[in-house]
Amino acid sequence: MGNGLLIGAHMSISGGYAAMFREAINIDGSTMQYFTRNPRGGEAKPLDPADVAEAHKIAAEAGIPFSHTIAHAAYTVNPCSAKPEVRDFAIRSMREDIERLENFPGTLYNFHPGTHTGQGTEIGIAYTAKCLDTVMYPEQKTVVLIETMSGKGSEIGATFEEVRAIIDAAEGARPELAGMIGVCLDTCHVSDGGYDIANDTDGVLDEFDRVIGLSRLRAIHLNDSKNPLGAHKDRHEVIGSGSLGLEGIARIINNPRLRHLPFCLETPNDLEGYRKEIALLRSLYKED
Secondary structure, X not given: OOOOOOEEXXXXXXXXXXXXXXXXXXXXXXXXXXXXXXXXOOOOOOOOXXXXXXXXHHHHHHOOXXXXXXXXXXXXXXXXXXXXHHHHHHHHHHHHHHXXXXXXXXXXXXXXXXXXXXXXXXXXXXXXXXHHHHHOOOOOOOEEEEEOOOOOOOEOOOOHHHHHHHHHHHHHHOHXXXXXXXXXXXXXXXHHOOOOOOOOHHHHHHHHHHHOOHHHXXXXXXXXXXXXXXXXXXXXXXXXXXXXXXXXXXXXXXXXXXXXXXXXXXXXXXXXXXXXXXXXXXXXXXXX
């Protein structure tokens, strides 16, 4: 496996966990992400104990700890919708996901904090925090990550302050969850949200540390953006072909405060495209 950069891509789980780990390793990935179920919603496939055991074996042999892998909630999960049935689906599916992920202890479970659908940001934050308080339990090994968003439409979580407000509300109501809620920073989203992560990486990280705390940052979605800084649109681009640019991406992966984190590609690519991006990023990475 390549150099010390913890880099991987979003993989398909359609063939099972073991096949997914093999594919991730085959493209020289040292981490990966996958949807817990169909990204547009629906029921998750029942777990196959033999598949789970084989995945454990493959991951251990490749030196990929589950704490470097990201499970992504379905896009249809909206914990702060104005519709009670949509919020109920978010609670049910997230609870099921967390219970299943206990078969892969330490996995990072990433979700979009949601869209308030006209209710207002404060109500959205309160609903999302309530969802976390409902689905999480102190004994779980899974770390739940709030993804930073771009701010399109009525999305919440586009500012560091909003992310921190969700965490504070959830942990304030249930102090026993302290430290179990982290953040996944999406480079496209924060750039579209107005944070110049590509050109002022340290400045953005200083702001993140001041508002949220860098100890909460557990993973990076490494994406270029089709849109300029502050566009609030959320359209991912292949590495080096968007507004963040190759130099900006290189600054991010080589920043001393980020180098220990898993980076996961969500760029518009197939497996061969991901393989090439991973090779490119490894070539830009400067070993200590």
